[in-house]
Amino acid sequence: MMASLDQPVALSTRGLVAGYERDLPIVRGVDFAVRTGELVVVLGPNGAGKSTFVKAIAGLVPIHSGAASLGANDITTVPAHQKIRHGLAFVPQTENIFATLSINDNLLLAANILPKEKRSRRVGDLYAMFPDLAARPSLRAGQLSGGQRQMLAVARALIVEPSVLILDEPSAGLSPKIVAEVFAKLKAINATGVTIILVEQNVKAALAIADRAVILVEGVVRHEGPAATLADDPVVAELYLGVRQKAPAA
Amino acid sequence: MNPQALMDGLITGAMIGLGAIGVTLTYSILRFANFAHGEFLSWGAYFALAVASALGAMSSALLAPIGPFSFGWALPIAAVVAVVLTGGLALLVDALLFGRLRDRKSTVIIMVMASFGAALTLRSLLEFIATSKPAYYTQALQIALPLGGGLRATPDQLLSLAVSAVLVVAVHQLLTRTAIGRSMRAVSENPQLAGVVGIEVRHVIRVVWLLGAALACVAGISAGLLVQIRPQMGLDLLLPLFAAAILGGIGSVPGAMLAGLIVGLAEAFAVQLIGAEWRAAIAFAILVLVLLLRPQGLFGRPE
Amino acid sequence: MQSASALNGSTGVGDHPPLIEAREVTKQFGGLRAVDGMSISLGRGEMLGLVGPNGAGKTTLFNLLAGSLKPTAGTIRIAGNDLSREGSERRIAHGVGRTFQIPRPFPEMTVLENVLTGGRDQAGEHIWMNFLRPGHVAAQERAAVDKARQLLDFVTLSPLEGEPARVLSGGQRKLLELARILMADPQAILLDEPAAGVNPTLLELIIDRVLELNAQGRSILLIEHNMEMVSRLCGRVVVMAGGRHLTEGPPAEVARNPAVVEAYLGGVA
Numbered sequence: 001m002m003a004s005l006d007q008p009v010a011l012s013t014r015g016l017v018a019g020y021e022r023d024l025p026i027v028r029g030v031d032f033a034v035r036t037g038e039l040v041v042v043l044g045p046n047g048a049g050k051s052t053f054v055k056a057i058a059g060l061v062p063i064h065s066g067a068a069s070l071g072a073n074d075i076t077t078v079p080a081h082q083k084i085r086h087g088l089a090f091v092p093q094t095e096n097i098f099a100t101l102s103i104n105d106n107l108l109l110a111a112n113i114l115p116k117e118k119r120s121r122r123v124g125d126l127y128a129m130f131p132d133l134a135a136r137p138s139l140r141a142g143q144l145s146g147g148q149r150q151m152l153a154v155a156r157a158l159i160v161e162p163s164v165l166i167l168d169e170p171s172a173g174l175s176p177k178i179v180a181e182v183f184a185k186l187k188a189i190n191a192t193g194v195t196i197i198l199v200e201q202n203v204k205a206a207l208a209i210a211d212r213a214v215i216l217v218e219g220v221v222r223h224e225g226p227a228a229t230l231a232d233d234p235v236v237a238e239l240y241l242g243v244r245q246k247a248p249a250a
Numbered sequence: 251m252n253p254q255a256l257m258d259g260l261i262t263g264a265m266i267g268l269g270a271i272g273v274t275l276t277y278s279i280l281r282f283a284n285f286a287h288g289e290f291l292s293w294g295a296y297f298a299l300a301v302a303s304a305l306g307a308m309s310s311a312l313l314a315p316i317g318p319f320s321f322g323w324a325l326p327i328a329a330v331v332a333v334v335l336t337g338g339l340a341l342l343v344d345a346l347l348f349g350r351l352r353d354r355k356s357t358v359i360i361m362v363m364a365s366f367g368a369a370l371t372l373r374s375l376l377e378f379i380a381t382s383k384p385a386y387y388t389q390a391l392q393i394a395l396p397l398g399g400g401l402r403a404t405p406d407q408l409l410s411l412a413v414s415a416v417l418v419v420a421v422h423q424l425l426t427r428t429a430i431g432r433s434m435r436a437v438s439e440n441p442q443l444a445g446v447v448g449i450e451v452r453h454v455i456r457v458v459w460l461l462g463a464a465l466a467c468v469a470g471i472s473a474g475l476l477v478q479i480r481p482q483m484g485l486d487l488l489l490p491l492f493a494a495a496i497l498g499g500i501g502s503v504p505g506a507m508l509a510g511l512i513v514g515l516a517e518a519f520a521v522q523l524i525g526a527e528w529r530a531a532i533a534f535a536i537l538v539l540v541l542l543l544r545p546q547g548l549f550g551r552p553e
Numbered sequence: 554m555q556s557a558s559a560l561n562g563s564t565g566v567g568d569h570p571p572l573i574e575a576r577e578v579t580k581q582f583g584g585l586r587a588v589d590g591m592s593i594s595l596g597r598g599e600m601l602g603l604v605g606p607n608g609a610g611k612t613t614l615f616n617l618l619a620g621s622l623k624p625t626a627g628t629i630r631i632a633g634n635d636l637s638r639e640g641s642e643r644r645i646a647h648g649v650g651r652t653f654q655i656p657r658p659f660p661e662m663t664v665l666e667n668v669l670t671g672g673r674d675q676a677g678e679h680i681w682m683n684f685l686r687p688g689h690v691a692a693q694e695r696a697a698v699d700k701a702r703q704l705l706d707f708v709t710l711s712p713l714e715g716e717p718a719r720v721l722s723g724g725q726r727k728l729l730e731l732a733r734i735l736m737a738d739p740q741a742i743l744l745d746e747p748a749a750g751v752n753p754t755l756l757e758l759i760i761d762r763v764l765e766l767n768a769q770g771r772s773i774l775l776i777e778h779n780m781e782m783v784s785r786l787c788g789r790v791v792v793m794a795g796g797r798h799l800t801e802g803p804p805a806e807v808a809r810n811p812a813v814v815e816a817y818l819g820g821v822a
Contacts, residue, residue: 024723024750045817046607046778047749058446081445090446100439101432109432113448156447172608201607202819240817241780241808 007035008071010195011057011088011164015066018056025064026052028219034164034197034212039190041198041206041227044216045240050199051093053216054166058090059083070164085113089162093169096153099142103133106141106152110159126155129189147178151185158189165189166197171205183209203240207231215239253400255518261407261476263514264414267507268469269487270494271421272462278438278501279458282361286343287466288484288491289372294336294467295474295483296380301335302328302387313388318405320390321475329471333464340463341456343368349455369485376481384478387471410472417468418507421461425503430457438501490517490533497540499550509548512536570633571596572741572772573618573649578627580613587613589796590627595741600763600773602787602804604780606817610796611776612745618774619651619743620644632740645673650739654746656726658733660719664710667718667729668701671736697736704732708762724755731762742766744775748782760786780808792816 012033019025026049034040042050055061057068059080067076070086078086098106107126111119127134130151141152150170157165167186171179179202187209190196200206207213210227217239223230230236269291276284305324306313312324347368351361394402403411425431436444437454445451466484473483494513498505517532540547571594580588588610595601603611616622617629620641629637631647644651658667675697676682677690705711708728713721721729727747734742747759763786767773777783783790784804791801794816800807807813 045780047746060442060446079445080442081448081450084446084448092443092446095440095443098436098439098443101435105432105435108429109436109449110447112429112433160448203817204819206819237814237818241814 007037009033009069010036010038011068011070011197013053013057013066013068016053016056016068017064017066018052018061019064020052020061022062022064026061026219027056029066030216030219030221032214032221034195036163036195037190037193038211039187039196039198039209041200041210041213042216043200043203043206043213043236044222046201047218048216049219050216051168054090054168054197054199055092058088058166060090060092084160084162087160087163089157089160089165091150091153091157091165091167091170093172097141097144097149097156099140101141102138103141103144103152104137106156107133107159110156114160122159122161126159129158130155145178146174147182150174150182154182154185154189158194162194164195164197166199168199169201170198171200171202176205179205203236204231252522254402255522256515257397257401257403257407259515259518260511261403261411261514262517263511264411264507265469265472265476265510266487266490266494266514267510268414268417268465268472269491270498270506270510271418271503272465272469273491273495274498274500274502274506275434275458275465276462277495279434280348280455282358283365283492284348284462285362285365285488286369286372287365287462288486288488289369289376290336290340290463290466290484291470291473291487292376292481292484293339293372293470294332294463295470295479296376296385296481297332297335297467298325298328298471299385299387299474299479300328301331315388315390319409320388320392320404320406322388325387325471325475329468332471333467336463336467336470337460340459343372344455344459373481373485380481382481384480385474386478387475406475410476413468413472414507417465418503421465422503424461430454434458489530489537490514493533493537493540496545497536497547499547502547502549505547505549569597570630572632573774574630575614575618575624576628576630578614578617578624578629580610580617580622581625587796588617588624591793591796591798593618593791593798595772595774597740597772598767598770599789600767600787601775602783602790603774603776603793604778604783604790604807605793605799609793609816611793613796614793615651615743615745615774615776619649645737645739648738648740649743650734650737650741651743652727652730652734652745652747654749656723656730658718658721658726658729661717663715664705664718664721664729665698665701665714668704668732668736669697671733672697672700673737701732701736704735707735707765708732709758722752722755724751724759727751727759728755728762731759731766735766739771741772741774744773744777746776746778748777748779756782780804784808 013030016027016030017025018027030053042053044050052061056063059078063076067074069075070088073086075083075086075088083090101109107123111123114122132148133152133155141149144152170182174182183205186196186198198206198210207227207230213224213227213230214221215223215236222239223235273287276287302324305327313322315322347364348361351364392404392406394404396402425435433449433454434457436449437451441451470484473487490513494509495506497512498509513533513536516536517529520532521529573595575591575593578588578591579586591614603615605611613622617624620636620639620643624637628635631644631649634647636643636647659670676686676693682690702711705714708731710725710728710732718729744763747763748756751759760782763773787804789801790804790807792799792807792813799812799816800810
């Protein structure tokens, strides 16, 4: 869904500084905003702080200064386990499902914060959206393939009908074919109106589904713009490889 | 070989299994070996003794043995109260000690050392309050009934076995079919992800303490009923409890009960073969063998 | 695939073997082949950069060279000796030192004491030597302290000599680690992401010291994501992708290679 500029801001950060240790900020002042219905991708070379940035928003990494807001609500100091109640769902890169629980249990668990009447209906809705999961609901999640695990993790995140869904490198460790499937699914979910923030290493695949991209380098935003134009912009390669792509006139 | 060892082994084993379930749950969800768990057994037994005595003092009708059993209604009523009190004790210890260490992100070894300290404190307190003299729930003697095959068991012993069986099934159902059970299994696997998914981990931790303590209390009352009540009783069972929890596989409830039975039977048969003074060594030997050969136990996840 | 040139690229002096040489090295973790038939060599006096996108296998290869992992297949030679089966403890004796991405000095020991732990063949480490030959041990200790002080001066940490190591910042810890491994006089130094977690001012100092070490004739292999740093330091760069050797050459050339850009921007990781 192409979000127009008059859509409200779904999530924003102002001057966000964050890091595991107080004297070493990895995110060094990031201003960021995503509008309702947008699919924004956060890119950047290794060590840029993309993962740390979204983990800070999700409450898993300490925020040193700055603010994060979900809609009109300041969520800077909201603890990690409360974020989901505010409508922010986070899918970590690794260990994002409970391997020792069945698919059904994974979903029921997530549905627990919903009012009783809604729970089974939402689980049913997700099974309809992810028929592969509906096929064998009592299967232990640890026995799923990499791609299916990602699908389960996304399904789990969607149960509470979040306003914003954040994913940290969902393509990691997946073959290109599966990455395409996962990304197609994300695009479809976005089309239903869910705002998505995607951190990705796979620049090409990510730009192919995104509306807009933000490039972080060493903890700050160095470039951003519509995904379509960024796909051919040599600046992207330059930021990743640190060297000008076109040789200057000798 | 006296086949009675089979019965003795099962009865002791069921008690060990019940205590081991509490150990395995707290170990897998709170992520440290709580060596004070044995004291919940002792305190549970003494809470029940105190309440039962008070009830008996109020109405001697409550002391009259029910049916074939050696105890009156005072004991079952006292048991319910004792479970609540022991649960409260566990929450208190967590609030005063383990919870604070957790908040400070203390390492596992500190938690374990603290549990030794807590065990010593709880045991000494119990000795101080109740003295070391053995106590009993009832003075009524029981006749062992023949069960066939040369086995004999008293009604109390059979009740203890039945209660253990019911509790194992109940706890298993709790873990696999209820929302809180799912939450407990989730926290056991990945506490950080559990938080991200919206689980209140602090609440789950409280439930785990309550459940573990409740099971320890019932095991303690069982032991107090079938043998005797002493402040040392929990400490004496601690090694078999841990041996069973580890043999069963940390986190597995059926595993803990099965392993408890194995430990009980091993002790009973070993005592027959090599003498009663070796009893304590059996649990120890099982523990060492499991850790060397198959550390994840029978049903645990291989690390 | 240019595995032949991997050997051609080494700047060996005369017919000296390269200092560190890996041939057709593979490392398998269960079903995952993290490093697949990699060959790389570090010549005398060379400064080599090992780069590649995330998940390319750089760290695994680095750990194989440093000895903290053993190869599933292939050989690793240090100064001509086959050390494929040897662990990292033997690397120091063969003149290879390595640093860690997140240095962990002994927090309660002083900066000087931390450097002293890096010394090789210290007689005082054998308990009976302290009683049988106390004079020798004391003399060695004095020499070691002098050397440590010189090295601390080299890394500009002399004013912090008596401080417990835990007060040092990330960049200072990297410098301390450098001083410590220099105590063993390594001919080859493996640097694991020297720029990670270092604030920009100290980074300049680290770059300067590394260049100085190379000027002294030591060979250096570094993993780094900071491509700017790699271009400034390294004469030659090896690019890994998907556990394999993708290409190698001078940094500026490699960075403009379309296959390299493709690998970084989302071809195969």
